[in-house]
Amino acid sequence: MSFLSSSTKSKTVRPKKNIPEGTHQYDLMKHVEKTLESGNLQQAVALPEGEELNEWVAVNTVDFFNQINMLYGTITEFCTGKKCPVMSAGPKYEYHWADGQTKPIKCSAPRYIDFVMSWVQDQFDDEALFPSKIGVTYPKNFLTIAKTILKRLFRVYAHIYHQHFQEVVGLKEEAHLNTSFKHFIFFVQEFNLIDCKELAPLQELIERLLGK
Numbered sequence: 001m002s003f004l005s006s007s008t009k010s011k012t013v014r015p016k017k018n019i020p021e022g023t024h025q026y027d028l029m030k031h032v033e034k035t036l037e038s039g040n041l042q043q044a045v046a047l048p049e050g051e052e053l054n055e056w057v058a059v060n061t062v063d064f065f066n067q068i069n070m071l072y073g074t075i076t077e078f079c080t081g082k083k084c085p086v087m088s089a090g091p092k093y094e095y096h097w098a099d100g101q102t103k104p105i106k107c108s109a110p111r112y113i114d115f116v117m118s119w120v121q122d123q124f125d126d127e128a129l130f131p132s133k134i135g136v137t138y139p140k141n142f143l144t145i146a147k148t149i150l151k152r153l154f155r156v157y158a159h160i161y162h163q164h165f166q167e168v169v170g171l172k173e174e175a176h177l178n179t180s181f182k183h184f185i186f187f188v189q190e191f192n193l194i195d196c197k198e199l200a201p202l203q204e205l206i207e208r209l210l211g212k
């Protein structure tokens with residue numbers, strides 16, 4: 001490994017969360033891909049007939065995590081403690097990391113995003129919360145946790161849009177970012193997974209993407 005690649009790799013680029021082939025969740029992932037190709041987002045986010053809501057939310061949440069992980073991975077060199085000393089989404093919104101145990105921590109954006117991504121990975125790795133085996137039911141609090149995951153992933157989109165959009169454009173990644181975010185918004189709105197007030201930092205963009 002060259003010096004350059006090892007130094008860039010030390011940033012927050014996490015391994016993709018894999019859904020193993022041959023599982024029902026894998027089939028659901030394929031269903032998402034196929035309907036997305038058709039370009040009909042409303043159809044792509046709708047709960048497929050006969051499917052369980054929790055599992056549908058689980059599969060899509062993993063998918064959004066992977067997309068954000070990849071998108072953020074392309075701009076990590078621009079998102080540094082120096083350039084982004086606070087986790088913000090424009091001048092009006094600032095986020096502090098709260099793990100529920102200690103009082104909220106004010107930290108830089110890369111540190112906050114690192115907290116988010118590793119916390120989300122821990123949730124995915126919890127077999128009781130995200131069961132990978134067929135026939136295992138999801139816990140009663142599943143949707144509550146999934147909502148927290150999606151709320152936190154939204155903040156990563158919001159940070160990228162507010163603080164790094166020019167860099168995203170420079171990398172010619174903006175179409176990719178917009179497609180991913182639009183899919184995300186259709187999904188969370190379909191099942192009411194994020195409070196309106198949480199979406200405020202990107203409200204104008206959301207209205208534009210939804211054609212309102």
Ligand code: ZN
Pocket residue numbers: 078079080083084109110159163164
């Ligand atoms: Zn940043």
